[in-house]
Amino acid sequence: MAVFFSCNQKKEKNTVEIQSIKNENEESYRPQYHFTPSEKWMNDPNGLVYHKGVYHLFYQYYPDDIVWGPMHWGHATSKDMIYWDRKPIALYPDKNGYIFSGSAVIDFENSSGFGSKENPALVALFTYHNMDGEKAGRTDFQTQGVAYSLDNGETFKVYEGNPVIKNEGMKDFRDPKVFWNEKNKSWTMLLVAGNHLQIWQSKDLIGWKKVSEFGKNQGAHGGVWECPDLFPLKVEGESEEKWVLLISINPGAPNGGSGTQYFVGDFDGTTFTSKQENIKWLDWGTDNYAGITYNNTPNQERIFIGWMSNWSYARDTPTNTWRSAMTIPRNLSLKEINDEYQLINYPIDNFKNLLENAITKTVELKPQAEEAVVYDHFNQTQITFTTKARDFKLNFKNNFGDNLLLEMNGKENTFILNREKSGKVDFQEDFASIQKMPIGHLPKDLIEVKILMDWSSIEIFINKGQYVMTAQLFPNENYSQLNFVNTSEADVIFNEIKLEKVKSIWK
Numbered sequence: 457m458a459v460f461f462s463c464n465q466k467k468e469k470n471t472v473e474i475q476s477i478k479n480e481n482e483e484s485y486r487p488q489y490h491f492t493p494s495e496k497w498m499n500d501p502n503g504l505v506y507h508k509g510v511y512h513l514f515y516q517y518y519p520d521d522i523v524w525g526p527m528h529w530g531h532a533t534s535k536d537m538i539y540w541d542r543k544p545i546a547l548y549p550d551k552n553g554y555i556f557s558g559s560a561v562i563d564f565e566n567s568s569g570f571g572s573k574e575n576p577a578l579v580a581l582f583t584y585h586n587m588d589g590e591k592a593g594r595t596d597f598q599t600q601g602v603a604y605s606l607d608n609g610e611t612f613k614v615y616e617g618n619p620v621i622k623n624e625g626m627k628d629f630r631d632p633k634v635f636w637n638e639k640n641k642s643w644t645m646l647l648v649a650g651n652h653l654q655i656w657q658s659k660d661l662i663g664w665k666k667v668s669e670f671g672k673n674q675g676a677h678g679g680v681w682e683c684p685d686l687f688p689l690k691v692e693g694e695s696e697e698k699w700v701l702l703i704s705i706n707p708g709a710p711n712g713g714s715g716t717q718y719f720v721g722d723f724d725g726t727t728f729t730s731k732q733e734n735i736k737w738l739d740w741g742t743d744n745y746a747g748i749t750y751n752n753t754p755n756q757e758r759i760f761i762g763w764m765s766n767w768s769y770a771r772d773t774p775t776n777t778w779r780s781a782m783t784i785p786r787n788l789s790l791k792e793i794n795d796e797y798q799l800i801n802y803p804i805d806n807f808k809n810l811l812e813n814a815i816t817k818t819v820e821l822k823p824q825a826e827e828a829v830v831y832d833h834f835n836q837t838q839i840t841f842t843t844k845a846r847d848f849k850l851n852f853k854n855n856f857g858d859n860l861l862l863e864m865n866g867k868e869n870t871f872i873l874n875r876e877k878s879g880k881v882d883f884q885e886d887f888a889s890i891q892k893m894p895i896g897h898l899p900k901d902l903i904e905v906k907i908l909m910d911w912s913s914i915e916i917f918i919n920k921g922q923y924v925m926t927a928q929l930f931p932n933e934n935y936s937q938l939n940f941v942n943t944s945e946a947d948v949i950f951n952e953i954k955l956e957k958v959k960s961i962w963k
C-alpha cells in the first residue's frame with residue numbers, strides 16, 4: 457500500500473482510455489463490504505429480524521433481470537450484520553401477486569398458532585401487489601399477506617387465508633411494519649396509504665383492525681409515503697423516551713427523488729402524535745431509501761439498514777451483473793440539540809472488526825492552502841479525522857481526471873457533495889447532482905468527520921452521525937488522491953486523519 461503526503465500535487469490526466477473501475481473480484485463497481493446480491497436486481501431491505509443468534513436480511517429481489525420486475529424476497533443471514541451469507545430466495549410471487557416490502561416478527565407466544573412456544577414461528581408480513589389488478593385499472597391491487605417459517609427462515613409456508621388485509625380502494629396501500637406492542641399486549645402494524653400512515657392492531661397476526669391514522673397534514677408530501685417504521689428511543693443523557701416514525705417518500709427528498717423523513721413524537725399504544733413543525737431527514741444524500749430497523753435485537757439496539765439507491769435512476773446505474781447495495785448497518789439514537797430532537801445514525805460498532813492498516817497523519821494548513829494525501833485504496837477505505845474547521849474542501853481525485861468534491865461551508869452552514877465530475881454520471885439526467893445538507897446545529901468545538909467509501913458508494917457521518925449523507929459513485933478508476941483544502945482565512949488543523957483499509961466481507 458502506498459501512501460504519502462505532498463503539497464499542491466499536480467494532477468496528470470491519463471490519456472489512455474481506461475476500462476471501468478475493477479475491484480479485487482475483477483467486477484466493475486462491486487462493493488466489498490456492503491451487502492449486494494450475487495446477481496440481479498435488489499431494492500428495499502425487508503423483514504429485518506434477529507432470531508436464535510441470526511440477523512436476517514430479506515430484501516426486494518428480482519432474480520431474472522437487473523431491472524425491477526416481479527418481486528420476490530431475497531434472503532441473507534449474518535451473525536454480526538457485517539459478514540453475510542447469501543441464502544436461497546425466501547418468498548416467491550403467488551396467485552395473490554408479487555411480494556412487496558414488509559417486515560418479520562417472532563411469535564414467541566404462538567398467538568398465530570403457526571408454531572409453538574417451544575419453536576415460535578418467524579412470521580413475515582408483506583404487501584401483495586397484484587399486477588393484473590393494476591393493469592386492469594383497479595385500485596384494490598395492493599393487499600397484505602402473511603407467511604411463516606418454523607426453521608428460522610430456511611423455508612416458508614404461505615398462509616392459506618391470504619390476504620389478511622384487503623384493500624378498499626387505495627392505489628398505494630403497502631409496506632407493513634409489525635412489532636409487538638407491550639402497551640396493549642397486541643401486534644401493531646404500520647401501513648402507508650398514499651399520503652398518510654395507518655396503524656392497525658391484531659391479537660394473532662391474522663385478524664387486523666385499523667385503530668388510527670397520522671400525517672395527512674404533517675411532514676413532507678412531495679411524493680407517496682412508503683416503508684414506515686416506529687420505535688421508542690431514550691433521549692441521550694435524559695430519562696425521557698420518545699417515539700420515532702420513519703417514512704420514506706418518493707419523490708420529494710431534499711436533494712431530489714427518494715428520501716427518508718422522520719418524526720419525533722409520542723405513541724400511546726394506539727395513536728402516534730408529533731408536535732414537530734420542521735421536516736426532518738434521516739440522511740441528506742440521494743442514496744439511502746426505504747430503510748427500516750431490526751425487530752427483536754438482543755440488547756434493544758435500534759439498528760437501521762437502507763437501500764443505497766434512488767428511484768430516479770436506480771434502474772440505470774452502470775453495473776452489469778447486479779444492481780445496488782445496502783447501507784452499512786447503523787445504530788440509531790436520539791439527542792436533544794438546540795431544543796430540537798435529532799435522530800443520530802452511525803455505523804454499528806462491529807464495523808470496526810473490518811478495519812486494518814491504519815495510517816495516521818495530522819495536516820495543518822495556512823489560509824487557502826491545500827495538501828494532498830495519496831493512497832491506493834480510497835475506494836475501500838474508512839477515513840476519519842477531527843477538526844474545528846468549518847470551511848474546508850475534501851477533493852477526491854484519480855488519474856483519469858475524475859473529481860468528487862465535498863465542501864463544508866461554515867458561513868452558509870451547509871455541507872455539499874458534488875458528484876458532477878465524479879466519474880460516470882451521464883447514464884441518467886438526475887444523477888450528476890450537487891447535494892446540499894444544512895449543518896446549522898453543529899457544536900462550535902471539535903467534530904469528527906467519518907467517511908466510508910466502497911467502490912461505488914460513499915457514506916459521510918459528521919459529528920458522529922448528527923448529519924449524514926449517502927451517495928452512489930461510479931468513478932472511471934479508483935480514487936488515488938484526496939486533497940484537504942483550507943477555504944478559510946485562518947489556520948486549520950485536520951487532526952489524526954486516519955485511513956483504514958476495510959476488509960472484503962466476501963473472501
Ligand code: FRU
Pocket residue numbers: 499500516527556557583630631682683745746
Ligand atoms: C419502496 C417500494 C415499496 C414497495 C417496493 C416494491 O422502494 O416502492 O413501497 O413495497 O418498493 O419493490
